[in-house]
Amino acid sequence: MKTVLITGANKGIGFETARQLSQLNYYVYLGSRDQEKGLEAFRQLKELGLNNIETIVIDVADIKSVREARAELEVKIGSLDILINNAGIAGDQPQNLAAVSIENLRRIFDTNFFGAVQTTQEFLPLLKKSGQGAIINVSSETGSLVVHTAADRNSNRAKYHAYGSSKTALNAFTVMLANELYDTGISVNSVTPGYTATDLNQFQGAKTAEQGALPIVKLATQSQPRVTAKFFKDVGEAGW
Template sequence: MRTVLITGANKGIGLETARQLLKLGYFVYLGSRSKSNGLKAEEELRAEGLYNIEVIELDVTNPDSVIQAKARLEDKLPALDILINNAGIAGVQPQNISQCDMNSLRDIFETNYFGVIQTTQQFLPLLQKSEAPSIVNVSSEVGSLTMQTAAGRRANWDNYHAYGSSKTALNAFTIALAHELRGTNVRVNSVTPGYTATDLNGFHQAAKKVEQGAKVIVDLATRQLPGTSGKFFGEEGEMPW
């Protein structure tokens, strides 16, 4: 049975991604900053008849927490097949870069960028023991420089300058790691679920349902695409950087 670790899996797209992977027969480790919130999510999934799950307390912004989570998985697994770096925060809007709060900007990068890197660094050795390892970084179209500079870009993207820049940095990490690991069997890709109704946007106001947003992540995580690494995908296929 293939194994998956999802960060930020106790709610929203992370939880729905776990649900869909469980239905496909994967064993899912629910990474949750709060153990109690993770256990609530686990209870919800078990009530649906989904049992191949275990909560791993994991705060991606806390190096000690990440190291401890890695040690717990090393005690349980010979290898980890898939790491989905889903944990992220949007921060308070608006975030016009000319006047956004610097502490808020640092908090966003701490989770969305630095947190992803330190989590990936710790779990990479366990992934490299898998026959077909995959790292999926959950990004956003507001992190695409091409889309940000295109004619007709959405006006409300100005509310997400801080969040968007953290996802641009995350995409750069995807490219750098994929290039570093070229010639190995580790695939590293970014994916955007699109503007989805979750806590991330504050009011569940997006038209896209969480099931639809999570499906894009699941499809990328589970497809066997030999040699496909250092790419950015969305619901309609490959996205521009």
């Protein structure tokens, strides 16, 4: 049974990803920065008859918490097959980059970018022991430079400029890390759930959380060592 750690898995897309992978017979570690919220998510999944799940406290923006989570997992498993860097925050509005506060921008990057980087670094030794480990970074079209340089630059989602820039940085991390790890058997890819209704956007998205989780689950279940440094969406590849 393959093992999966999902950060930010107590709600929204992370929770749905955990549910779907658990139903596909993956052993899922539900990462949550709040222990009680993680336990509540665990109880909900147990009520669905899913037993191949555990909770783990991890605040990706806190390196001490990340290291404690890694140490806890090392005791339980010899290797980790898949790391899904899903935890993220939208930040406060407005986010026009000409005036956004540095405090707001830094807080967004601390979770969405630096949090993913330090979580990946800490769990990389366990992923290397898998033989064919996979790192999946949950990104967004708002981080796509292709989208932002397209003819229509004034979509409703364009207001998330600070959030989007953190996802652009995450995509760059995906490509560069994939190149570094190319000969290790570990794949590194980004994936966008699409515009999904979660508390991240005040439930304004067009997709349900269940639908948003589908491309993540698809990538997780079809990961291959040589399919790496790519950006996926629900149908095919997304533009960087």
